[in-house]
Amino acid sequence: MPNNPHFVFRIIVGVVLMNLLVFGLSGYSLYASRVHYDEQARIETDNLARALEYSISGILDKIDLALLEGKTEAERQLARGGIDRGSFDNHIAATLTRVPEMGEILMATANGDVIAYGLKPGVRNTANVADRDYFIALRDKPDAGLFISKPLLGRISKKWHINLARRVNNPDGSFAGVIHGNLQINQIKKQFSSYDLGKNGMITLRSNDLSIVARQPETEKSTPGNLSITNQFNRMISEGKTSGSYKVTSRVDGIHRVISFRKVTNYPLYVNCGFATKDYLNAWYLEFYKQLALVLLFVFVTLASTRYVITSWKEKQGAIDELTAIRDELEHRVAERTFELQSINDDLLKQRALLQEEIATRRAAEEELAAKNRQLEHEITTRKQAEHERNKLENKMQQTQKLESLGVLAGGIAHDFNNILTSIVGNTDLAMAHLSPESPVREKLVSIEKAATRAADLAQQMLAYSGKGKFVVESIDLNRLVEEMGHMLEVSISKKAVLRYNLARSLPAVKADATQVRQIVMNLVINASEAIGDRSGVIAISTGSLECTESYLKDVWLADPLPEGQYVFIEVADTGCGMDKETLARIFDPFFTTKFTGRGLGMAAVLGIIRGHHGAIKVYSEPGKGSNFKILLQASEQPAELCGQDPAINDTWKGSGTVLLVDDEETVRDIGSEMLQELGFKVVTATDGQEALDIYASRPDIVLVLLDLTMPHMDGEQCFRELRLLNPNVRVVISSGYSELEVTQKFAGKGLAGFVQKPYRLAALREKLMATTISA
Helix, strand or coil, rough: CCCCCCCHHHHHHHHHHHHHHHHHHHHHHHHHHHHHHHHHHHHHHHHHHHHHHHHHHHHHHHHHHHHHHHHHHHHHHCCCCCCCCCHHHHHHHHHHHCEEEEEEEEEEECCCCEEECCCCCCCCCCCCCCCCCCHHHHHHCCCCCCCECCCCCCCCCCHHHHHHEEECCCCCEEEEEEEEEEEEEEHHHHHCCCCCCCCCCEEEEEECCCCCEEEECCCCCCCCCCCCCCHHHHHHCCCCEEEEEEEEECCCCEEEEEEEEEECCCCCEEEEEEEEEEHCCCCHHHHHHHHHCCCCCCCCHHHHHHHHHHHHHHHHHHHHHHHHHHHHHHHHCCCCCCHHHHHHHHHHHHHHHHHHHHHHHHHHHHHHHHHHHHHHHHHHHHHHHHHHHHHHHHHHHHHHHHHHHHHHHHHHHHHHHHHHHHHHHHHHHHHHHCCCCCCCCHHHHHHHHHHHHHHHHHHHHHHHHHCCCCCCCCCHHHHHHHHHCHHHHHHHHCCCCCEEEEECCCCCCEEHHHHHHHHHHHHHHHHHHHHHHCCCEEEEEEEEEEEEEEHHHHHHCCCCCCEEEEEEEEEECCCCCCHHHHHHHCCCCCCCCCCCCCHHHHHHHHHHHHCCCCCEEEEECCCCCCCEEEEEEEECCCCCCCCCCCCCCCCCCCCCCCCEEEEECHHHHHHHHHHHCCCCCCEEEEEHHHHHHHHEEEEEEEEEEECCCCCCCCCCCHHHHHHHHHCCCCCCCEEEECCCCHHHHHHHCCCEEEEEEEEEEEEEEEEHHHHHHHHH
């Protein structure tokens, strides 16, 4: 033990510094843990607000669709001379069974008298709603859309609710009344109560003026219409934000919470979700007390150890003083102990040799440890690289799943949209067929037909994005396709942009839809022209073929696993403004656009077409350095085909016999029946596959079945199989908004007579049925 007067002081200073370090590290650990708990609460409330926003938006969409159906039925009856209250009551009651979230649907006349309810049979009240805000707003604005009211106490139901209303017009466009339904606030609260936000959590639905619509849990200040809001929330809404998170002490119940809010898509409502700080920090407080106990224990141990060391040092210092006194006595004996000391010296030399041997052994062990450390560093580097690859693959899978989900949604919307367009196009076709060329109405019908055609094009773009577009696959030569598009591309781009072609000769053919490939090229070239803008620039279109390995195909954009082999590519590069990483990550999102106008479906449709052809796309772009898009399609062994002439259409052809028309949409059945009757057929209809089977089994005079593919209860595919069991020779023509390629692949080799694409015109239906009859 050292004989140093500063030894005790140094021991004490060291212990104090060590304790301060422990206190600091413990405090930092608790602070980081608190930040983590706060961020986790914010993420969870944001996710819950997102889920509630989707749920409430879906409920309101269903109610709006029900109101549109009621509006259509009311205007249809008005066009026939007036509303049949009994029939209209039945229609509303049927709608309520399909939309259980609605409390009731009411129809009010132009003076506000309620004439139709969706209540139980025998229940009818009289009321006038002329003073309601939704009635006044819809009466005074002929072009008004959906109106959503503030919370109201129902005059008929005597319950709090919010009203959703639409204007009903007479055939001449004048105001005929309103149809409105309500969403019961108790229904919203019931849905809120299904979410677990802890003991002191909160969910609030607010209207556009931020007044309370519904709140869970309820308090004295949470009645509908209450305008109790926090400054943070009010400021964020004033700044135009549609989502966000903040911490605040509630003015309603005085509880401090982390709150996230989101605006309900397409509707003037906001949903707020909050976790109470004292709920989600319970675990943190337990961690704090454990940490504090450990720190205090450490302080106690170090202080006790320090005391023991100092006491021992003082005892040994006393022993040293005692030995110093003895040393003087022993010095005169040195001569007598020379031999003994020499022996001791020999022993020391031996110990030195042993010590040197031990040092050599330790050095060898240190070298071995260093080698193991290098090996461990190599393993850590390898694991980090593998983790990076795994994260990259997970991100790619998440993007793919998101696009697939949006693709399913787009395909479903386009399918329903095509059903509506079938009625519009068919009615327009029939009306024009029965009008004289000089009729003043013909010009209006032509405008309707053009608008319906543009709507059908939009539906096809949505189907293309979902990978279910209308494909007519053939072997094509990409060089010939690009050369044929040359003039159309020249007139479509800016005058300051120059087109350059680098077309590799002797390209293999590819199996693809020429029209869809032209759409890809046109979209990419127009986007390149817009990227160049008012400056001078070059757009280069290149073609070629290459052998693609598995590693090369890994870096393509959101493609399904592709086989190795020969691929043909078409590449569009420009010298425009380029894109940053944030823009590049979203270019294929539907409805995302960097332009001031447009639907934002161009690049989303391009990706859908490429995936529908089992191809891939590689994208490279930097700000100020332009962009490069390379499309990869699998090479085909078949030679390219030349486009043939369309067969002549016989406009006077008429059929005979009875046709069974099967479709779950009433409007499609109505217009389809009229078209078939126009073509000379007798028509019987069915709303689903099971009804179709029953009718077909009882009607031997049916010569053909026009069958919808997507229906409830029993879809077209199952119905087709059952019809073939009843009659192996039955002639079935499938009708669908999905692509002919996708549909016919399901029925390949099963005896399908034909396919007609929705929305279909009278001429298309005549051509398909004529071909089916002739082949039979």
